[in-house]
Amino acid sequence: MILKEMTSEDCVDVLSRGHIAHLACAKDNRPYVVPIQYAFESPSLYGFSMQGQKIDWLRANPLVCMQVGEIKDNEAWRSVVVEGRYEEFPDDERWHNERLHAWSLLEKRGNWWEPGSLKPGTAAADGKNTTPVFFAIHIDSVTGRHSVAGEN
Numbered sequence: 001m002i003l004k005e006m007t008s009e010d011c012v013d014v015l016s017r018g019h020i021a022h023l024a025c026a027k028d029n030r031p032y033v034v035p036i037q038y039a040f041e042s043p044s045l046y047g048f049s050m051q052g053q054k055i056d057w058l059r060a061n062p063l064v065c066m067q068v069g070e071i072k073d074n075e076a077w078r079s080v081v082v083e084g085r086y087e088e089f090p091d092d093e094r095w096h097n098e099r100l101h102a103w104s105l106l107e108k109r110g111n112w113w114e115p116g117s118l119k120p121g122t123a124a125a126d127g128k129n130t131t132p133v134f135f136a137i138h139i140d141s142v143t144g145r146h147s148v149a150g151e152n
Contacts, residue, residue, distance in 0.1 A: 001075045006144030014068055014080045014144060015040040019109050023047075023137075024065040025086075027057040038066075039105035044136040045082065046102040055088075055133050062086040064137055080144040084137040091131050102134040 006014075018040070024033045034054050038045045045066065049055055058064065062085050071077040089095040089102060 002148045003145050004148055006078065006080070006146055008142065010078075010146070011080045011142045011144040012040075012042065014070055014078050015045070015082070015142070018068045018070070021045070021066045021068045021082075023054070024067070025054065025057045025061060026063075027060045032057055037106065037109070038137075039102070039108065041105055042139075044138050045084070046105050046134070046136050048102065048106055049133050049135070051131070051133060058086040058135070059088065066137060075147055075149055078144060078146040080142060082137065082139050083141045084139045087136045087138060089134045089136070098136075099134045102136065 019037055021036055021038050022033050023036045024031060026032065032053065036047050036049070036054075038047050040046075064084055064086050066082040066084070067079060068082070069077060069079045089098040091099065
């Protein structure tokens with residue numbers, strides 16, 4: 001197997017087809033990686049989450065890295081890495097249009113609120129705050145590699 005760099009256009013194609021990414025963030029020199037659902041609209045990726053560790057860490061350090069992959073088998077795969085900046089869309093009038101835009105992009109896929117735990121607008125049984133957090137990852141750079149079957 002030979003590894004080759006992907007073009008920017010190929011990277012955008014992978015981001016456009018995908019909807020699951022691994023989001024990496026860091027706080028106090030500690031890394032944290034979680035899977036998220038996303039929607040891509042250049043030059044940003046849009047996501048959703050309930051309040052928790054991921055959001056706390058993203059608020060503390062908005063610099064992130066995301067990985068999106070397409071895997072057919074051990075010798076046929078593509079991997080795209082995005083470096084970017086987190087921007088939250090708070091639940092207030094100032095950010096209303098951005099929240100609606102993120103929602104409109106995300107809802108194009110079934111069960112888009114997973115793994116966020118609750119569909120926006122539903123109540124938690126324990127009465128905790130269920131206000132969803134919508135956000136964008138503004139892309140600063142994107143790179144990718146893919147496998148190419150080698151000659152025998």
